[in-house]
Amino acid sequence: MPDLTHGDDDAAVNALRSAVMRLSRRLKHQRVDESLSPTEMSVLGTLSLCGKATPGELARKEHVQPPSMTRIVALLEAKGLVRLEPHPEDRRQKVVSKTEQAEAMLAESRAKRNAFLAALVENLDEDEWAKLRAAAPVLEKLAHL
Numbered sequence: 001m002p003d004l005t006h007g008d009d010d011a012a013v014n015a016l017r018s019a020v021m022r023l024s025r026r027l028k029h030q031r032v033d034e035s036l037s038p039t040e041m042s043v044l045g046t047l048s049l050c051g052k053a054t055p056g057e058l059a060r061k062e063h064v065q066p067p068s069m070t071r072i073v074a075l076l077e078a079k080g081l082v083r084l085e086p087h088p089e090d091r092r093q094k095v096v097s098k099t100e101q102a103e104a105m106l107a108e109s110r111a112k113r114n115a116f117l118a119a120l121v122e123n124l125d126e127d128e129w130a131k132l133r134a135a136a137p138v139l140e141k142l143a144h145l
Helices: 007-028 038-050 055-062 066-078 100-121 126-143
Strands: 082-086 094-098
Touching: 007 100, 038 055, 038 066, 038 082, 038 094, 038 100, 055 066, 055 094, 066 082, 094 100
Parallel strands: none
Antiparallel strands: 082 094
16 A cells, blocks of 8 residues: 655645546536436446446445435436346345446447547647556546445
8 A cells, every 4th residue: 555645645646636526527518418417327337337236236336325326216217227127036125227228328428428538638649648548447446446
């Protein structure tokens, strides 16, 4: 584990936080469906990665309280973006999965956001782009800690 007691490390952590927040805000404006909240989009993205999950599992993955996730899932179901099915082993629980409509919307959203990022990357020189490519797996790891 790195020792973050040095001033340079503190400045780097601050710069990273600021850059990630600014870039995240800009990406949020690249949404395909303005009626979905960023949290709803994130839940659909999580379902895209894991396939199916209970509302409790989704709440843990999304770092929200279970009652909040229950409301989010209900909103997504009302919009036709997720379906609820009985849990195969525990009939008291439900399993959430995304619909074909959600997958199409996610694909369109990914394409729009990827195009936005690709346009930004065109402004980088080769060395900067190489550093960013190398940093991507580390940022992905941070996002899932």
